[in-house]
Amino acid sequence: MNEIYMDHAATTPVRQEVVEAMLPFFGSEYGNPSSVYGWGRRSRQALDQARDKVSELIGAEASEIIFTSGGSEGANLAIKGVAWAYQTKGKHIVSSAVEHHAVLDSVLWLKKQGFEVTIVPVDEEGMVSPAEVEKALRPDTILVSIMHANNEVGTIQPIKEIAEVVRGHGAFFHTDAVQTAGVLDINVAELGVDLLSLSAHKLYGPKGVGALYVRKGVRLDPLIHGGAQERRRRAGTENVAGIVGLAKALELAHLDRDEENARLVKLRDRLLEGLQQIPHTKINGSLVHRLPNNVNVCFQYIEGESMLLNLDLRGIAASSGSACTSGSLDPSHVLLAMGLTHEIAHGSLRLTLGRDNNEADIDFVLQEIPVIVERLREMSPLYQR
Amino acid sequence: MNEIYMDHAATTPVRQEVVEAMLPFFGSEYGNPSSVYGWGRRSRQALDQARDKVSELIGAEASEIIFTSGGSEGANLAIKGVAWAYQTKGKHIVSSAVEHHAVLDSVLWLKKQGFEVTIVPVDEEGMVSPAEVEKALRPDTILVSIMHANNEVGTIQPIKEIAEVVRGHGAFFHTDAVQTAGVLDINVAELGVDLLSLSAHKLYGPKGVGALYVRKGVRLDPLIHGGAQERRRRAGTENVAGIVGLAKALELAHLDRDEENARLVKLRDRLLEGLQQIPHTKINGSLVHRLPNNVNVCFQYIEGESMLLNLDLRGIAASSGSACTSGSLDPSHVLLAMGLTHEIAHGSLRLTLGRDNNEADIDFVLQEIPVIVERLREMSPLYQR
């Protein structure tokens, strides 16, 4: 069976060039970058080069990059690190209702520890408005965390405008750029953010490695204490191979970003158009401020996981905001925050395109989905023709 | 120039079989283990198998293993996680003066957050006595963290005895087994510990991955909040390749552990004996309760980093508790805790052997070191013949 992968927002394959860049650091170049001898210096050099590359690609300085174990650690470090370091200045944090759980749950845990939290709502397209953020800010607000683009519905937030509002109030601003790194421009000066987190495995790099940008002058308590690595802000022997892979993947992504995005937008729109032909179907998220690769729809009267299983039986890999895929009872908090009812939110399907997809894939998917939807609706007690 | 690596306590090369086990998970098997489709299920299966293997090798159940980004994260999660989860029960933590900074700095940070800490001293061999631990325990002690073997001087602690003392008082016991995993028996039931952390790159696996054992029933607040991975105790897309590599490396280590240890002990003792011929030399750590691969000596009148640089010029990779290698002013806290003076502690040299070392390496090192020591002493204002 032909397998078609359409879940690039969940993770991406590691590009061959990236694997090749990593391999020496599993082989002969295994030195600990903290060591003074040859092996150590060569690892250190690879690490320095990776740091230079990543910082350059996001418009930062090398000293402003902390390598992490991924997007979740980056968000946790940004949020808890700033909260702990500035708790004497204030204990109020602002975030949005559509953040990834790495952000939301960090913020909610801090709440349990005595911080105060305001969660800003979104509109029906999943958009955060700068005015709502402004309303939420207080004199004791120390940090605002709003994601760059949403991982479920692909809505791109007005980060620049929000950053301006936040800066005006003297709070720090973190953005979770896990879904946009390698896709959109994440120049930190342009965006005006103080902290930005990204993850390699979402941009054709390896799993288990990421980076956190921290603007010079912003203090952080470490999440992981210990050795003096990463300028004492993140202890632990560096994942040299992974970090080299991250830098290579980000570099490759930038080489043909514009062409690739244009190609993806075409495929995406073809897919969106085709899906809209299915009756009782709702497109989720903004059609204008949208990631080039994201399609998110709800098919009324059916449940997402049974959709996914049927797609899988036909070799199509996709994802859902269905409660059943996460083992919880509630469907996607993102779709609910956008005002969808539980019933409809349960029937969501996310298809996220990538480098390995082409028109034939889209056409195959558009041929299969209506059949599956029809079959499941036939089985549904909610559906009356 | 022939390069001889004698810093296996710092990091180890990844074994070829381990790299081969990892490769598929960079290539075709890139699925996110949380996904329901084929790619996801295959990644999940690899993850489950790795978890089964690791848990089996340490005498635990699969559900008791949390995969981490390394030894530092493991220690931080164990210590802060238990501290946060049980802070209403008590706020007192006990550790030792010779712990790795991942443990020491976690404990000291908690102190800043309002916990109370007792640091147990060690004897001149770097040994923690169960009686000293007992003395430190209080009714409000919630956690004790004592390392299994020390990374600098190789002293192996009486973990079983300490664990018994701690259990008798109803506190939890964490051991940092980063230096012993793959080398000594770390059966958690035998040892009687509640938490145990290990790191892949110290046992011929990849950097940036580790495991934390948490006995069933011990609660932990996550260090990294977010997705439901690792039974909600450690969020973030799993480093599948790294985890597979960790399991493979631990498995391989167990295959010939006894033979390899016997071989290393012979090499180690040959090295120790040779170094003792050099005048004004002190062997550090226990000669009886010692890691099979660890040699740690102080050469009076000279400083460790200049020693390392000279060794490096002859192709020998080693390490030192010298202040100058860490950028601090104080030499190794471990050597100072063992009662060495600053002067002598500055002149320490650590040689840690591994699978790639043989007798010829030992003889070469024993030929070079006396020359270097003599040369540096000639240059030293402290040395009078």
Next chain:
Amino acid sequence: MYSDKVMDHFTNPRNVGEISDANGIGEVGNARCGDIMKLWIKVEDDVITDIKFKTFGCGAAIATSSVITEMAIGKTIDEAEQITNKQVAEELHGLPSVKMHCSNLAAEALVAAIEDYRKNVAANSAS
């Protein structure tokens, strides 16, 4: 994640549909939680002679609905009433632990249908 037997019932669900002259109908779950099961039974001489279902829900919900129709058919209503969610899961060679509670409503739906049948019988004999 799912056993082969679950996948078999998911891909080839038995007894999908409605029974126009059913004498018992049970519906459990709600759309809020993402699972609704509706069962139609035809009971003759206290024996379930026909049974059909419609389900809105995940793979486990569909498979448990399907398998319980096979387990119930030919049984007396007293016997059928004894079927537990646990037995349904066992008949499917197990369900993932996260699915045990939220998506295994089949036994409850069957009980609801039998109760509905009994009510109908009582109403008919009273009139």
Next chain:
Amino acid sequence: MYSDKVMDHFTNPRNVGEISDANGIGEVGNARCGDIMKLWIKVEDDVITDIKFKTFGCGAAIATSSVITEMAIGKTIDEAEQITNKQVAEELHGLPSVKMHCSNLAAEALVAAIEDYRKNVAANSAS
């Protein structure tokens, strides 16, 4: 980590040793911090005509000791006194930032030696 020039001075340190008839000796640092530098100078007509050092310390400590002997020799003591730790680091094409403070005591050792020389001269002329 270290520049080639540092490594050159570290591997081939210039002017190691003592001067038996030195007329100025300077010693700075302490063993506690892991760095001790001792400098011997021979001054004739206010010019440093010979200089030697012994150093206990790391690579940077040895290299800075070595290079300052080259920088100082042939200079008048007034000129030599002006040499700063920063100039020593520059002469070595830079030092790692962690080494700038703890291991670059060379200029201070030279100043101490010159002061010792001045004291000796004063003492001699007084007697």
